[in-house]
Amino acid sequence: MQSNSDVVRRFVEEVLNQGNLDAAGQFFWEDMVEQVPLPGQGPGLEGLKDVLRGLRTAFPDMHWTIHEQITEGEKVLSRFEWTGTHRGTFLGVPATHRPVVVWGMVIDRFEGGKIKDTRIIMDALGLMMQLGMILSPKA
Numbered sequence: 001m002q003s004n005s006d007v008v009r010r011f012v013e014e015v016l017n018q019g020n021l022d023a024a025g026q027f028f029w030e031d032m033v034e035q036v037p038l039p040g041q042g043p044g045l046e047g048l049k050d051v052l053r054g055l056r057t058a059f060p061d062m063h064w065t066i067h068e069q070i071t072e073g074e075k076v077l078s079r080f081e082w083t084g085t086h087r088g089t090f091l092g093v094p095a096t097h098r099p100v101v102v103w104g105m106v107i108d109r110f111e112g113g114k115i116k117d118t119r120i121i122m123d124a125l126g127l128m129m130q131l132g133m134i135l136s137p138k139a
Helices: 004-017 021-026 044-058 124-130
Strands: 028-034 063-072 075-085 099-111 114-122
Touching (some): 004 021, 004 063, 004 075, 021 044, 099 124
Antiparallel strands (some): 063 075, 075 099, 099 114
């Protein structure tokens, strides 16, 4: 039997890194809840797939790496970083062709071997600065 942290790692590899969005149902319940949805994200697994499809379109070379995981009961916290090149519209921002590096953490709560709800916290400000939408402060 796989641990919950192994399930998260498999999701990252198969769905996020390899782009196999149809496999997302192996890892999430149909009625999963995103506690901190992206603007415009719909409910459940289909809403998650739509967001992932948009990310993959905007950053076709997107790659996620888990740097650290902490497991407590049915929850797994993963500290991650993802990289990509902005080649398509993302949240209304046309392609800038800039490379990005984004850090964050996600807390996944499991029920019956699948993720029931998730809470992702990413460096959205850093991403917007890397895309040139917000000026970075002068050092």
